[in-house]
Amino acid sequence: MSGCCVFPVIIMIAFMSGSVESELRLSRQGLSDNKLTEGLHGFRVKRGWIWNQLSVEEEDPTPKIIGQLKSTYDTGEFAIRYILSGEGAGEIFKIDEFSGEIHIHKSLDREKKAFYMLHAEAIDRRTGHPVEPESEFIIKVQDINDNAPQFINEPYTSSIPEMSPMGTTVVQVTAIDADDPMFGNNAKLIYSILQGEPYFSVEPKTGIIVTSWPNIDREASEKYLVVIQVKDMLGSTGGYSATATVTITLTDVNDNGPTFQHNLYTFAIVESAPVGTTVGSVMAEDADVGVNARMNYTLDDLEESATFRVQTDPATQEGIVILARPLDYESKRRFVIAIEAINSFVDTRFLSINEFRDRTMLKILVMDVDEPPVFSAPFYEWKILENALVGTLVGTVYARDPDAANNSIRFFISNNIELKNIFRIDANNGTVSLVKPLDRETAAWQNLTVIAKEMSKSQLSSVSVVIKVLDANDNIPTLYRDYQPYVCEGTQAGEVIQVISAVDADDPAEGHHFYFSMVPDKNINPNFTIRDNQDNTAGILTRRSTFTRSDRILYHLPVVITDSGSPALSSTTTFTISVCVCQSRGHCPSSGMEALALSMQALLGLSICLITVIVLALLMVAVWRHRTVQQQKLAIQELDTEEYSQKIVHYSESEGIPDAASSSHLVPLRPHPHRRKHTFCREEVVASVRLSLCHSHLIGPEDEVFRQFMIDRLAAADQDPCVPPFDCLHTYAFEGTGSLAGSLSSLESSNFDPYFNRPHDPGPGFLRLSRWQGDNDYETSF
Template identity: 30%
Template structure:
């Protein structure tokens, strides 16, 4: 496929006249052999020229020079192979003319079987009229075919649609409207060539690139904050802040090269023209004079050239505070009056002034009373709302002791001073104390007297008096007790003498750590009062002998005949040296069964000296304190079998064994049966029998049924025991289980005996047993060595009841209780 020839023309720019705003040299450009209208050939550097005062003319009518030095074609121009030359003339306001000769050389180049166009260029925001020719799109195939051209892609058939078009017959590329480089810096679309007759493509498609050349149509803009802070009195050259700006024109060109300048505030601040950093130009910035400064900043592109586009903005520079102003008082001195004995509270406000920033450590005040408050009668604080000094009275003043106080108050800040030679200042505060008619005052708030316990009544222990603060006299003052918890002290109301009224006991609960307090009051003629405290230090006497508080002791029996021991502890209410260490010794009437072994200052071990059976033992012990004061005391030692340190009888006293309960139930059943039989025998067989008084019986007829006495005893005691679990029988001295065991045995014996007797009676004739059942006697039991005789006497001792006589003291106690009940 053949291609069209393309001519590249080199253009050389020769400056014939020297001018300071031009840079001599040459410009070489490549153009097509046919140069379309509006084609940019090159650009003359006139950035440093005042283009507003210069007039440009071209010697060749096909070319013109725009105001910014751009050389463009105004007609379709053919460039011959040997080049083309023309000149440009510049005329200044004074009428002087300067010429530039333009030399153009044309170079013929051919690229076989390839599209001819190189990347095309258009100027952004070009001025009308439109459309404007850009360049020819030519294919070598046009030499062999009758062709037409089409375009497609962005800027043609895609967004932005219709920016470019092509003349189908000639391949002339046209731009139809102005283009913004900042929106679309480059267009790449596709050109195709077709045979007009067959509509077949005669060459391969070719991408067409159109670059949009930048013009300086965007002024730089500010970015970021324009508010900065710098401390007052900062040194020269201290950085304040940095101004930031941007330009959306083509980067790397003068169109985006920004320079910074200050249009105001130049006496105080300086801005770096290249970086935009603002710095201080003086060290005299004073926040208290002016806390904010407003400076106008200009940003200009084209590296600051006059023809560059610019913007301005106001930057706010805030001065930060330093503590260069100490607080000052509004007055040179203060006076305040305070009454004596006045209660605590605020007595004076001291205003101050401070020029530094409010509610900061540079402004917040602190106050110190540097003189006159040695007794601590005052304190000073800061009012957080007003920053004033507040003086408070913390202890009442006494007119009779101090009529005037001169204070000195210093004011300062929380922060230290900086950037100034000033110092903290102080002012005097004169405090006048007013007189008040006061009550009497004791010679001292408290007085101490030492008294030995058990001191006899009416003994003088001391005198406690008061005086009138104004007259310094005790005349007319009366004295009374306010508090005397144990009523041990008598106070003479006229003299203030203190005497013993009742026996003082150091061991009393009214005495704490050996001290007893009495509160007194003094009353003058005007009934004003004053109070004081009498402290009585009570000295100890040896008035308490050592005592053994636990005299009932338990000694657990040991196996294998080992001797046991028990701890004996003594106490003494007296204090040293009238108490421990104690001395222990067996009493004079001891039985050599025990021995005393020392353990510590207050205790001994009471040890067996021989093997002893279980039981109760009384042991006399003599106990003396350190001074030999003591007596003989008796302790009781119970020797028993133990479990977990307690006697077994004690553990079982409140519970019944299984066999005891069964025996009790069996006995009750037998008693019920015997009761029914006895009622039948003793009553139904003697319906007609009468009981008569024999005369010598003392008016008492006694009727017996031989079966009843022992059964009655058992029944009554059994029922009484079950209904009186908290009776003496339930204590450790008589365990309930033992009681029930004895009762069960007695009931079984007498039940067996009674059943045998009833069986015997049932075999006899009526006259036989009826004579034996009920007898009437005129006199019972007195002087009869044989006792009662009945039908049962001949039974003999069929059941051995001798065990009832050997039941021991426990059963005797039961019998006594039952008899009493």
């Protein structure tokens, strides 16, 4: 070519296993800086790396040269040293530093690593400087068919309704291959069916399984096992393959109706079977399952079918025939009934409406049994008056033998001796009569048990007989309670002092009605009368005024009470009416139970008081004795010969006021013991006679009891060596009952008891003892 300068380019040819052509690959810097430069000879190309595309086949264990690196600066004098680095450098891949040839020393697996990234350098041996910049290149691992395909998502199961049309998708199976899908046909897969034809097929490329048979029947086979095979290399010879099993289940649809296996079912039942007895069971078969096999049974609406009923057992789907009415062999011995079974759920896509039902016949035979007698009624209820005469017919029971033999019946009352003494039954005709009088007030109802027994057999039955005893007026009326009427002294004429009522043991149908009146053959009572209130009560009224106890305390009033029976009966009651000094509001404390209650309360109170007095007296005696002993010991030590003159002043009573001048004389007294400081010797005064309020009405100053009491007290004082008189005054006075003068003691003016440090006024009817000793005064009352 004219006008152009051509530079030679050195091309290194590398031999590659299985490669026919070689390609030239320039480095990233190869021609990027090409440019036109001015010179004597025209254009110049920049030097760079020269190598071919490198690749190696996997699974090849033979060491070999897979390529060569070459720099355009390499003149063939081994002035350049080649260096290899990167993935697998030195271990898998090695380079000849002089020639740049790359050697492989190990077998590679593409499925583990598909390529390796390496770096190449060219160094000038003389200068040690790189003559080429470091460059990156790739060694590709070439795929071979060394992996078999594998199914994923196993195991495969699916279900479809039976009777599904052809072409219905069942399930899709999927397989994968680890080989390179971009290199040849190593990973190209194809599916085929090994087992499951002619009912199912598979699409070769997608692995979708579809039905290939019309209306597959579940009742023929419910489960299918379909085997699918997958091959790589599009199924060509030498490829790998794998299989998977798909379990396909057909779900049920209602494509079958119930069917009875027999045209006639025969059962037998005894006539004595109770209502609710199971006669037998029938069952229609249905090839379907679940809800599609559920069914209901019905009996034809015939007259005979009313004796029986049928119900479906939900667990077994059987039709249970049950007795609905009592049977009678003598009336009907055989029943023929039609029974029908029909599906509960009907799907007309597969069958017509009539194909979901079936029917058959039932024959039920009634078996004869020896039955007991049958009464004409389940129970009997009779009525009879309580005053009915002995031998009166009460009623009749009827019974018969229900069997065809029609045996004779005999009657008798059950083993109740008490009832047998009152009633009697005719064994032949069942009539019941009275053999003992009745009393409604004792027993208003009589309950019998009548037994009927066949003559020639032991069969028997019983029936209850209830007899109501009707009332007769055979009891007289009486008072409702025990009345105790009284009349107050100030009662006026015409006042009601008592309301009375009556009762009667009888029970008339129209209820009780009582009439109250005076005794007709007696003279008119001038004091009291009876007023009938017309409501089964009456009032006792006064006929005069000014009742006083001084005139008369008790009155008697006879009253007649008559009932409304037929014939009417009456009774006469005499009331005792007492005259009472009534309190406010007409209350009479001495009448009836109130007087008794008051008297009991008074008696109880007096008893408590008496017990209290006795206990206090015993305590006082004990204390007095103890202190007397102590005082005597002290008094003996203090006695001396000094004598004092003492005197007793006698008082006479004049209208309750003592007269000191009326009668007095001096009496020599005992010597006075020596007085010591803080020493006081006294006597505990104990009354030997306790005068109560009641006794004070009977005992006076002239009474022997009183005089003896005074003598005893004086003697006790004179003989006591440790008690006054020590210049003291003894006062013994009797105040009587209700004295207006009050106390006769020397302390009366103050009405104060200095000894007990309290006001003292014992009241009338008490004996008062007063003592004086120096500056200390005290008194004791009895």
